Amino acid sequence: MTDQRTEQLHSLTINRSDASEGSGGPGWAALVIAIVLAGGAGAGAAWFLMPRPEAAPATQAERPVAAQTAQTETASPASPAPAARPAPSSGLVASGYVVARRQATVSAEITGRIRDVLIEEGAVVEEGEVLAYLDDDRAQIDLDLFEAQEAASNERARALAAQLAEARTVLERTERLIDSGYATDSRRTAEQAQVDSLRAQLSAARADLAAAQVRVRSQRDYVDRHVVRAPFGGVVIAKNAQVGEILSPVSAGGGFTRTGIATLVDMESLELEVDVNEGQIQRVRAGQQVEAILDAYPDWRIPARVEAIIPTADRARATIRVRVALGERDARILPDMAARVTFLDDN
Known part of the structure; x- marks a missing residue:
């Protein structure tokens, strides 16, 4: 049994002397080199034929953008430049509001129930025109x-x-x-x-x-x-009562009695009231030329002049009120508009 296994193992061994004699030496090496070269050529062909990401379109897309940018930059000088605002005037600057010298809440002289109201906000009325009727x-x-x-x-x-x-x-x-x-x-x-x-x-x-x-x-x-009439000509800026309500010239308790039909403003009496710091009031005098600018129209400069300096000071704010008469009358100027004025220095 042992001799049989030994013979089988011996049959499985390789006779290295026979292999070296039958291989032919250099022929075997050439065959190996040829196989290696063939494998490299196949790999190179596969790499060459492999699809690649398209990077060229991105480069092409960048060129029109650059060209468009250059064209825009070239056309920019031909477009009109925005209008420049006028340079601000030099001098003392103060802020205030548009006020009316003639403004009234129109009411009746008696107490009665309102039967008819003939006006609305924005209506232009003449002096003596009927605004409302009482019962x-x-x-x-x-x-x-x-x-x-x-x-x-x-x-x-x-x-x-x-x-x-x-x-x-x-x-x-x-x-x-x-x-x-x-x-x-x-x-x-x-x-x-x-x-x-x-x-x-x-x-x-x-x-x-x-x-x-x-x-x-x-x-x-x-x-x-019982007929409520306009005391002067102007514009109705507020309608304060309706038909059926009780109108009284004096205030009554409970809040059910109206004290006025409408608020009337004489637009011809509009002016500016500004507060000037009392430390700068020496730079303001009656008749001094002023340049006014409304916050609603910052590019519109309105010529004006100092009408009067109110002879009292505000203790809490340390300011003195100055009345400024407007040199222009325009429908754009409305009561309670904010304004900024510049008191022009004498040259």
């Missing part, structure tokens, strides 16, 4: 009563005047009869008393008539006060 039914009834009393007093005075004229005629006739001896003095005395009584009654009737006429005028004025 005047009760006032009209009283006016009719006073006019009737006036008419009655007038008729009574006319009747007494006629009676007095007749009594004077009778008295004159009696005096002629007395001169002819056909009447006595007692008759003349009675008729004279009648004339005097009628004269007194006529005077009282005429006084009553005058009083009735005064009552009528007063009531007519009261009726007219």
